[in-house]
Amino acid sequence: MHDASTRHLALALLEQGLTLSQASRETGVSRSTLRAWRSDPRATERGTGCHLCASVPLDAPAYAALLGYYLGDGCLSRAQRYWALRVSCDAKLPGIIDDVARLITAVRPTGRVFRIRAPGVVVVQSHWQHWTCLFPQHGPGRKHQRPIVLEDWQRAIVEEQPGPFLRGLFHSDGCRARNWARRTVAGVPKRYDYPRWQFTNVSTDIRELCCWALDMAEVPWRQSNATTISVSRREAVARLDELIGPKR
Incomplete structure (x- = not known):
């Protein structure tokens, strides 16, 4: 081929x-x-099945989510006759592993999906010559060491499907945690617990894409530190929960 x-x-x-x-x-x-x-x-x-090379229809929601996973914990590796798409998943989160496998099948229905186990990790992997067509952000070095800019056709898909894109980002490089704070009300100290979503990525470009998608989905956010985006307001957390579902 x-x-x-x-x-x-x-x-x-x-x-x-x-x-x-x-x-x-x-x-x-x-x-x-x-x-x-x-x-x-x-x-x-x-015969390639490639969205760009052969104008094959692309499952937009599945692609948007898979793009998020790729930008979070994915990579492309060159073999002799194909590119290998690899998404590293926490072995303790079988729902995420299944989600990535389903997305790859939806994007490339004729391909095979492999689950490669390593200590604490399951790498969901698929081989195809055209993965670089669908993920042109691939390049030498780590993602945070090179520009990550979406093509116009990718931006159009994410604009239509910000929820799935956010699911891929937060279910790869995000977490849902419970925070707490103490306040004194009428002289009585009280403890308040509340949930929070956080997305952490070293790449400024990827964090900006996350914020862009959150804005489109009307989910308020703030930058907690140099590498972390937080969604903390009660209504914002509920909205993001609705869009991306639990991470498990």
Whole structure:
């Protein structure tokens, strides 16, 4: 299987007048494959299942959530013939593991999903040549060491589906905790307990995307420290609970 860039290069060389043998030497693609591409340039693209390369419909809510998981605890790794999408999940949260697996299947129905166990972690993994098409934020180094900017088509999806996007972010790099405070009322000290959602990420760009989605979902937030976004007001926590569900 060859990626879209190789296919497009080969077709361009053939259009420039190179023979099948010459194009094969330039690209490493067999003459029979080049002949098939030349006969029907869109034939191989239709078989990729890729939203961008073949205009295949994309499950927008599932993709928005998977994008959130990818930005939180996901990565892409290069193998010889494919890219591996990996999302690391806490082994004590089976609901999150199942959610990621379902999302990957919804985004790429014909692919296989693997669950790789390590101490304290389950890595949900899927292999495909086109994961970099769907997650163009991939690049060398850690996410906080490079710009993370959504493409226009990704922003359009998140604008339509901020709730699923927030679910992916908060269920990967977020937590729901109970905070408490002491106050004196009429001379009597009282303790107040209240829930709070927090999202922690070292990347400024990813935190800003989280705040952008919270604004679209009309969930008030504040920045607690240099790396943490908090949702603390009672009505805001209830709204976020409704949007993303429990983390378990």
